[in-house]
Amino acid sequence: MSENMNEIKSQSAEELKKKADATGAKALEILIEEExxxxxxxxxxxxxxxxxxxxxxxxxxxxxxxxxxxxxxxxxxxxxxxQSPLGFIVFAAGSIGCIGALLLQWWTSAVDYPVVYSGKPLFALPAFIPITFELTVILCGFTAVVGMFALNRMPRFYHxxxxxxxxxxxxxxxxxxxxxxxxxxxxxxxxxxxxxxxxxxxxxxxxxxxxxxxxxxxx
Amino acid sequence: MSAENFKLTGESKFGVIALGVGVAGVAASVAGLFIDHKTFYFAYLVAFMFWMAIALGGLFFTLIHHLVGAEWSIVIRRIPETLASAIPMMAILFIPIVLGMHDLYEWSHEEAVAHDELLKHKSAWLNPMWFTIRAYIYFGIWTFIAWTLYKASLDQDGGKDVTEKMRSVSAPSMIVFALSITAAAFDWLMSLDPHWFSTIFGVYFFAGSWWTTLACVVLLSMYLRGKSKLGEVMTIEHYHDLGKLMFGFTVFWTYIAFSQFMLIWYGNIPEETIWYKHRWEHGWQYVSMFLFIGHFVLPFLVLIFRASKRSFTVMKIVASWFLLMEFVDLYWLIMPTFTIVNPDAHHGLHFSWQHLTTFVGIGGLFLWFVWNRLTSASIVPVGDPRIEASIHLKNA
Incomplete structure (x- = not known):
């Protein structure tokens, strides 16, 4: 409250009164209109x-x-x-999730720690699809929610x-x-x-x- | 709003042409039956399942519409309702499959069952009599649901308050529908390869069925716009919503198809993998790739954009493409099993002119039936209390 007080210091009570007398309106009304x-x-x-x-x-x-x-x-x-740009932002996030998931699985399973599981190839694409799908979806989901809030400039404490x-x-x-x-x-x-x-x-x-x-x- | 306003106004020879093409197709198919009955029955099954898928998808559309109390789809509801009303005619068209059982299903061969432990085991379910009875139980259930809802909808045009009734019919019907379409897909399609099984198969057929119906609704409504006042109430907003569903169920179909594939690929059990093996040799691998690209990649990339869903031209092209891909899908499901009952035949693609004749034969009769029903009533369910809200639909 004290900060607000400082802001309207320019409008001292006297000044307001003067204005009010001059216009014949109430000081508060003038103040409200100005602020x-x-x-x-x-x-x-x-x-x-x-x-x-x-x-x-x-x-x-x-x-x-x-x-x-x-x-x-x-x-x-x-x-x-x-049209909201959110769709394009989400698409970009989804693409990152998709490519990121594939790279992650390729690096961990085929490059950094290659182990053969049940005769499958090291880069076993069908087995990697669920993770790829999930990571795509989860990044899309998070980006959609967070992006929606950000584009709406939310959350905010004052309005x-x-x-x-x-x-x-x-x-x-x-x-x-x-x-x-x-x-x-x-x-x-x-x-x-x-x-x-x-x-x-x-x-x-x-x-x-x-x-x-x-x-x-x-x- | 009165029902008379929404009857067909423009001249249309659609019904006559459909009937003509249908009869010609049936005549040519009968000729095919005598020339090469083995190919005929397989071609017939593909074509039958295609149009059956559209009718069943129409039934699902109607059920889900009432069940969720959808508002946006009220103006187009009459189209799927009418597609589903053709189910009793499909029951008649199922007779050739009953008659041709021996040419389609290995489990109907007594000598094959006698020498096969697994088929002997399954014979309690998979035997000609019970197969036929079951099929007509399904048809009975679907006809009952479809016509209850269709008739209620016509009553609504006349001012009867049936909204609650349609919803309460839909709830139990949805459960029955889910079970029966699953069983039908097992019976008619999966049992073509009676040693193979996949519990998700029914959902797979359903996914394609509903996907195709959406496309069919788009195409039929586009034709009807020019012939009636449908164009005044069905706007691009409705196509946008249909487009969203088409996009969503493109992904859904892929999800189901891949779920089926991945578990079998990962489990790597010969009795399961053989099904995919059949579809990855003798030229079938190209059909499989085409299916993946045409049924998923292309529709996905096109329909992801808002502008595509809001363009009549794009929607028309995509919807036509959907119909083609559903045919490819069923062809890919059914035709590789040709060699199971015909061990001497070659393993290739088996594309015959009979695919065309059976397709237009059944399709012509199906569309003729649908057209007759469409022209006998209002194209728009004008009696629905929420019709105004549906007309003024806007996509956020």
Whole structure:
């Protein structure tokens, strides 16, 4: 908390008050708008969320995300996501597993410690296939899981969405959310709020740190 | 959505042509029977098993569809259902195999059994009477399951709520199906070489059967798209999913085929290895290699790419290739045993014009039957409560 406090030191209570007087708005609201990390809106169901995603993409936003308790078919297209590179990464890993397993068995059985088992050749390909298969599959499997997490930048301990109480309550249950984040080039708090209203978003919320508490402390 | 909408609209002579080709094929096959009955029965068995595999795969498709409550495959469900509905006709087409038992199966020769301890041992199971009864028990089971589900599906078109019924029929049916297809593969194919045995053989036949049916569904649906409104509800997404299954079961077939091979190769027991020995000499080694490349390597390399599964052209070519490879597979399973009952014959490939005549003969009748059923009902099971979700399928 103390670190956050330092961050908003530039916005001293006096300054805020001055601004608030000048604009006739509350100091907290100004602070929230300035420190916003994104705007989130709730949609009634998966179909509405799908439509919303398409509208957000068409409006030119790039850094946005949608959240639903279950996968929605067609969401990738609606969001304009490109094909994931995961398949190619997994294929590469699988190839390494395949070749690696063959080399390992060839080296151990035919080169480094050649022993004839039950009259089979030293490099007994049929007998090596199971290991080759398993190593291919296991590398594919691990790479798919680890790669999926890495490409999703997971696991992470912090995400601005966690500040929204409504989101935290419902995202894993029955809530369908769309959020546009501050790191989008087109991001503008008021415009995004208005935009979400236009496309039928409910419970529109600016995502921010618990500034109320910080402000109270400063005052 | 009404069933009338999804009846065939375009003119199609498919049924007439199929019947014509079928009858001509049967006539030529009958001629073949009189010219060279030994070759005829083997050629007939290959062709019969090919079309039987497609019908059984259709039955499996229907069962697994209901059992897992699949949504994506609802729009194409009528096609495998209809393929399976042809099983009673295959029961009639099985009669020549019963009649030709003596030309196909060594264990049906009394004098051979009398001098052979192992065959004597197996004769409780492998004898002509029990073989025939068993075959018709299988046909009875399959017909019962296939037609129960097919009729329920037609009732559903009329608005009857049968979703639960179809699922509860499918669960026990799947167990019965697994056991019966295994036994049928043992009886009809594995017993061609009655000294040899492989417990995985039934799964091997099943793997190829279901693999081929997927290809058959792809090809039939592509034809039907032009002749009905199927094209409006069956999109590239459905072909993508079929493609995934085709890819998956390419690997599955290979896994099973290799499992069978590796244990026998490793155990190195003559009575088991002889089966592969027969398929690795007198030109058969080229068929074996071709089978490995054509049934696994090529489909694997083509279907691994997403773009292939999402291309009508590629899917059409791959599906046609699948049908060819299933024929090669069955040819490779059956034909090397020709010399077991014909010890004086040469050990080579034995490719005869009779393979063609029996293939189009059975195939023509099979497709004629299937086509008649397809045209008599809606091409799409419009009564399924989840049909909308199936139409709007999207692959992530």
């Amino acid at each position: 916003a990390e994104g705007v989130v809106a709730e949609f009634p169901n998966s179909g509405a969320l799908l439509e919303a995603a398409e509208k957000i993409r068409n409006a030119g936003y790039k850094r946005f995300e949608v959240y639903s308790p279950f996968p929605i078919h067609g969401m990738d297209d609606a969001m304009g996501l490109k 601005p969405m966690f500040y929204s109480e409504n989101f935290s309550k419902k995202a894993g249950d029955d809530g369908f959310f769309a959020a546009i984040f501050v790191w989008d080039e087109k991001f503008n708090v008021r415009e995004v709020k208005q935009f979400f209203q236009n496309i039928g978003g409910k419970n529109i919320e600016i995502i921010h740190r618990p500034l109320e508490a910080e402000l109270a402390q400063q005052n």
